[in-house]
Amino acid sequence: MTISIRPHHLLCMLTYLGKGYTPDFVHGYNKIIRRLNAGEAIEIVSGPDDICRPMLSEDGCHCHDDSVRDRDTRALAQVGRVLGIDLENGGVLLLTPERISVLRTAFLDGSVRAACTGCEWYDLCSEISDGGYRACRLSIRAGQGKDA
Numbered sequence: 001m002t003i004s005i006r007p008h009h010l011l012c013m014l015t016y017l018g019k020g021y022t023p024d025f026v027h028g029y030n031k032i033i034r035r036l037n038a039g040e041a042i043e044i045v046s047g048p049d050d051i052c053r054p055m056l057s058e059d060g061c062h063c064h065d066d067s068v069r070d071r072d073t074r075a076l077a078q079v080g081r082v083l084g085i086d087l088e089n090g091g092v093l094l095l096t097p098e099r100i101s102v103l104r105t106a107f108l109d110g111s112v113r114a115a116c117t118g119c120e121w122y123d124l125c126s127e128i129s130d131g132g133y134r135a136c137r138l139s140i141r142a143g144q145g146k147d148a
């Protein structure tokens with residue numbers, strides 16, 4: 001099994017604390033993080049993913065918006081470059097502890113944050129990364145069978 005993840009969510013997961021838009025959204029997100037922490041692989045998808053799923057029937061759902069797709073385009077390029085891999089839609093990615101660490105370092109220094117431009121959560125995510133990702137759910141031990 002793989003978990004479908006759109007590219008800019010590879011960044012959002014780095015600072016995820018277990019809070020979000022709705023209880024269903026948070027419940028689904030927490031389950032995804034537990035699966036990632038247990039070592040399940042990601043399939044990179046274009047458009048709404050498993051994290052988006054509970055939001056697709058909500059009023060004002062933005063998951064199909066062009067602006068969000070633009071975030072994905074920017075994230076796909078930068079995440080692939082930072083990880084030194086050819087990342088593309090439809091590809092499979094394993095988030096190893098080393099890769100999470102590399103991404104969090106790049107997130108902190110801003111070199112992977114083009115997708116975050118204009119995001120309403122920008123300052124919050126910056127505070128979380130500045131604080132050393134304390135209490136974030138995605139484990140640095142991902143892939144080693146640890147829970148969120």
Ligand code: SF4
Pocket residue numbers: 008011012013015071115116119120121122123125
């Ligand atoms: S600033 Fe927005 S796009 Fe960037 S990681 Fe945070 S929630 Fe995701």
